[in-house]
Amino acid sequence: MTQLQRPKDALNDESRQLALLVNSVTDYAIYMLDKDGVIRTWNPGGQRIKGYSAAEVIGTNFSRFYLPEDAAAGVPQRNLRTAALEGRCIGEGWRVRQDGTRFLASVVIDPIWVDGELIGYAKVTRDITERQEAQERLQKVQHSLLQAQKMEAIGKLTLGLAHDFNNLLTIIVNCLDLISLRVKDSAASKLIETALRAAERGAFLSRQLLTFGRGQKLSPEPLDLSRTLRDSQELLQRSAGDQISVVFDLHDDLPLVLVDKAQLEAAVLNLVCNSRDAMPNGGTITVKTNVQVTQDPVSEAHQPLPHVCLTVEDDGEGIPAAHQARVFEPFFTTKPVGRGSGLGLSQVFGFTTQSGGFPMLSSISGEGTRIVLCFPAYEP
Ligand SMILES: Nc1ncnc2c1ncn2[C@@H]1O[C@H](COP(=O)(O)OP(=O)(O)OP(=O)(O)O)[C@@H](O)[C@H]1O
Ligand SMILES: [Mg+2]
CATH class of the missing domain: 3.30.450.20 (PAS domain)
Structure with a gap:
């Protein structure tokens, strides 16, 4: 060798x-x-x-x-x-x-x-597929975090304002009530009635704002989502109008969730009304409850977990990609003045996050919108 x-x-x-x-x-x-x-x-x-x-x-x-x-x-x-x-x-x-x-x-x-x-x-x-995927995951989390921080900041800002308005409106409503007891003139009574309705609408809006800013004191109770929705089936169908059929797909024996019943009903009504507005020529709204394995968008560290979910889905006009990050912000609306105040989804967002859950939005312009509210299962 x-x-x-x-x-x-x-x-x-x-x-x-x-x-x-x-x-x-x-x-x-x-x-x-x-x-x-x-x-x-x-x-x-x-x-x-x-x-x-x-x-x-x-x-x-x-x-x-x-x-x-x-x-x-x-x-x-x-x-x-x-x-x-x-x-x-x-x-x-x-x-x-x-x-x-x-x-x-x-x-x-x-x-x-x-x-x-x-x-x-x-x-x-x-x-470099893995590196690329890791980068995309990181970007997604950063985006969600930024979005969460933005909502938090708007929430804080809104909260102070809404509290003051709420107090002022309470005084206005009480005074109008007292005045109406003393006034016998029917024309004046009508004016007072109109003022009262406007003040009550104002109080309603400021309550929505309070929910968004998590300033509304919630009264959570263990609830069966499907049973609660069954109770409001008629109201929801009526709110959707004749041209739209509301289909309910409610699963039995779901784990309970700990939420405020009135807020839950208001949230579903807000979602159904949005879907109705997105389908001026009629269509179908599906209201569904089930358990889904989903991941909180802001806590990437957490593994996807089973959540009790409420889905409202429509085949309406959809939300353009550019608007999707903004629809949960208070006062974001694409509706004409007087038609929308831009507070519906803020209430949905505030209520869901304050209940320990998170909303998920998916929408394709021209095809439809799906909003899923994910709640943790209630463990007594
Ligand atoms: N299902 C949907 N389909 C299409 N667009 C939607 C849907 N839901 C919400 N949006 C869009 O998001 C915007 C904000 O919705 P949000 O419910 O917060 O306010 P709004 O409906 O405009 O007013 P409000 O609910 O206070 O009367 C809407 O103006 C609309 O552009
Ligand atoms: Mg709305």
Whole structure:
């Protein structure tokens, strides 16, 4: 055996050093292409990431790793040309594994020149799907957190204002009541009646604001969502109008939830009225109760947990993506003045979060809207 043939001397031989290095790497696909993109070498990283063994790929064109539409559009050849012209081609893109699944690849292609002649390319590919997914998850949590902080800040601001208004309106209503007892004139009584109705409407709005700011004192009690909804079935159908059918899909034997009954009824009514307004030409509203495994959007740390859920779904006009982050804010409305005060979903939001739950919104413009209120099951 000569010196260089002994395994431990392999580290002193430059070409074997390189082969050892490339063949030890499993996190990166490192391989060589000829001028036309035909694969000439392969490493264990390539096999791990793309699924093919060396025998399966050597001698075939590297365009097989691209999505069919990219390959058809000539992306692989363009990348080689860029590498040759600019000295390097760096990029990220979706590629296909042997089993047909897709992965996001970070790719570097370097041209190999020998004596001024292009003889092929060195290609390094890394699977960055996981990194990309982790980044997307992080962005989602950051977004939810920001949204939660924004709602918290608006809530605090609203709360002070709503308290003052509530007190003022209480005084106005009481005084009007007292005046109406003394006034015998029928025209004046009518005016007082109108003023009372307006003040009561004002008090109602400020109560909605208080719920949003979590300033409303709730009286939670253990409730069966399905049973409570059965009691308001008639009211909900009447509020939806004749053109709309309200379908109830209420599951029996659900775990109880600890919520304020009046607030729950107000929340469902708000949701049903919104759905009604989104379907001026009629349609269907589905009111559903069930248990779903859902994840609190702000506490990514928590695993998805079973929640007792109340869903109101319609096939109305939907909410444009740009509005979706804002609909729970107080005073956000797209309805004409006098038609909407923008407090319905704020009440829904305040009530649900104050009850330990969270709302989930999904909507597609032109197709419909689904709002799910998720509550923790009540454990006595
Ligand atoms: N089911 C739905 N379909 C389409 N858009 C909706 C739906 N629910 C809510 N929205 C949109 O969200 C906005 C805010 O709703 P929210 O209930 O808070 O206020 P509002 O209905 O406008 O007024 P209010 O409920 O105080 O009378 C609505 O103006 C509407 O643009
Ligand atoms: Mg509303």
